Amino acid sequence: MKYDVILIRYGELALKGRNRDLFEAALVQSVKSVLRPFANIKVRRNYGRMYVELHGEDAHAVVERLRRVFGISSISPTVQVEPDEQAIKAKALELIRHLQPQPKTFRVETRRADKRFPKQSMEVSRMVGTHILRNIPEIKVDVHQPEAVVNIEIRAEGTYISCETIPGPGGLPVGSGGKVLLLLSGGIDSPVAGWKMMKRGVTLEAIHFHSYPFTSERALQKVRDLAQKLALWGGTVRLHVVPFTEIQTAIREKCPEDYLITIMRRFMMRIAEQVAARTGALALATGESLGQVASQTLESMNTINKVVSIPILRPLIGMDKTEITDIARRIDTYELSILPYEDCCTIFTPKNPVTRPKPHVAERFEEKLDVAALVEDAVNRTVIEEITAEPREAATDLF
Ligand code: ATP
Ligand code: MG
Numbered sequence: 072m073k074y075d076v077i078l079i080r081y082g083e084l085a086l087k088g089r090n091r092d093l094f095e096a097a098l099v100q101s102v103k104s105v106l107r108p109f110a111n112i113k114v115r116r117n118y119g120r121m122y123v124e125l126h127g128e129d130a131h132a133v134v135e136r137l138r139r140v141f142g143i144s145s146i147s148p149t150v151q152v153e154p155d156e157q158a159i160k161a162k163a164l165e166l167i168r169h170l171q172p173q174p175k176t177f178r179v180e181t182r183r184a185d186k187r188f189p190k191q192s193m194e195v196s197r198m199v200g201t202h203i204l205r206n207i208p209e210i211k212v213d214v215h216q217p218e219a220v221v222n223i224e225i226r227a228e229g230t231y232i233s234c235e236t237i238p239g240p241g242g243l244p245v246g247s248g249g250k251v252l253l254l255l256s257g258g259i260d261s262p263v264a265g266w267k268m269m270k271r272g273v274t275l276e277a278i279h280f281h282s283y284p285f286t287s288e289r290a291l292q293k294v295r296d297l298a299q300k301l302a303l304w305g306g307t308v309r310l311h312v313v314p315f316t317e318i319q320t321a322i323r324e325k326c327p328e329d330y331l332i333t334i335m336r337r338f339m340m341r342i343a344e345q346v347a348a349r350t351g352a353l354a355l356a357t358g359e360s361l362g363q364v365a366s367q368t369l370e371s372m373n374t375i376n377k378v379v380s381i382p383i384l385r386p387l388i389g390m391d392k393t394e395i396t397d398i399a400r401r402i403d404t405y406e407l408s409i410l411p412y413e414d415c416c417t418i419f420t421p422k423n424p425v426t427r428p429k430p431h432v433a434e435r436f437e438e439k440l441d442v443a444a445l446v447e448d449a450v451n452r453t454v455i456e457e458i459t460a461e462p463r464e465a466a467t468d469l470f
Pocket of ligand 2: 256257258
């Protein structure tokens with residue numbers, strides 16, 4: 072089947088006015104950006120729909136990319152025909168015959184926006200329906216719950232027929248919602264948290280705390296690979312790699328074991344807040360889920376939050392591990408996340424971390440450290456890497 076145009080439906084119903092304009096502009100940007108490797112395509116917008124004209128490019132490859140563009144609610148590969156009854160009938164039949172598996176029931180829906188066309192919408196639907204019934208034995212019309220819907224749009228700029236609707240990822244287009252800095256570990260949760268933030272239209276940057284040589288180069292590479300999986304959903308992800316060895320060593324020397332994790336997390340937040348200010352991010356995000364481990368109790372989050380004033384978003388806060396894991400599998404980060412490389416938390420995990428840490432206790436222990444100097448030094452030595460969804464990587468991964 073040779074398709075001419077990919078029809079994109081989008082939009083959260085709640086969006087109005089200026090929000091809607093921002094949404095549409097960001098969506099056009101996202102669509103153009105994922106389709107950059109296809110030199111011939113043209114993107115146009117019309118009455119709340121978007122059309123990708125293929126001009127010979129591969130429809131399947133284009134659709135696979137669009138399935139990763141947030142803001143798209145569904146996608147239909149479409150053929151363009153002459154506004155002529157015979158042509159419409161023939162193409163509609165060919166399209167429905169092409170469906171695998173063959174549907175047993177169908178319905179035709181016609182929208183005639185171009186009133187110059189001589190037949191009304193209902194008549195066109197009836198005419199095409201009759202043609203299909205005559206030519207495909209066994210198929211029946213079902214107006215309520217058909218297995219296939221043949222969509223015909225007769226517009227001034229062209230007549231379009233499609234009969235496949237592929238779901239998009241929903242959400243809001245990346246770039247419509249400001250920037251967030253994700254604390255990205257090598258675990259299962261934080262990549263999912265990043266994906267959920269992107270789904271709400273956020274431009275994502277990531278920060279990773281690396282404790283070389285306690286944690287290996289391979290552990291860092293795993294984080295880069297995870298960032299690249301996220302980049303497939305929204306272009307480039309800038310990764311800020313923070314040298315964390317000196318801070319962890321100082322904490323371990325000067326602070327009691329049960330508060331190691333709490334104090335380490337407070338340092339992570341202080342550093343992340345400064346990096347966010349430098350890069351223009353308006354919030355931090357983490358992969359924490361309430362009650363999952365000792366450092367994810369309310370008391371602990373409270374003690375950790377105390378050291379910064381930037382909002383800390385926790386998109387997984389109310390989710391179970393199984394729900395999080397399901398998403399990790401769907402977005403293809405799970406297999407990477409379970410690779411057994413140590414991370415900076417696992418190597419310093421005390422036997423009995425405190426589950427109800429108190430801010431004033433943490434503060435007292437931190438008096439033994441030169442907090443400001445340690446933070447400043449780590450921020451200054453932070454290295455930024457641009458992680459892109461390389462076209463070749465994406466291509467082998469997707470098709
Ligand atoms: P994850 O699967 O995301 O690692 P987790 O359940 O293992 O989460 P923790 O190890 O307690 O939980 O970490 C909680 C959150 O702190 C992580 O989701 C992540 O956002 C952040 N975090 C932990 N370690 C690092 C790190 N080395 N670099 C950046 N962020 C980190
Ligand atoms: Mg972890």
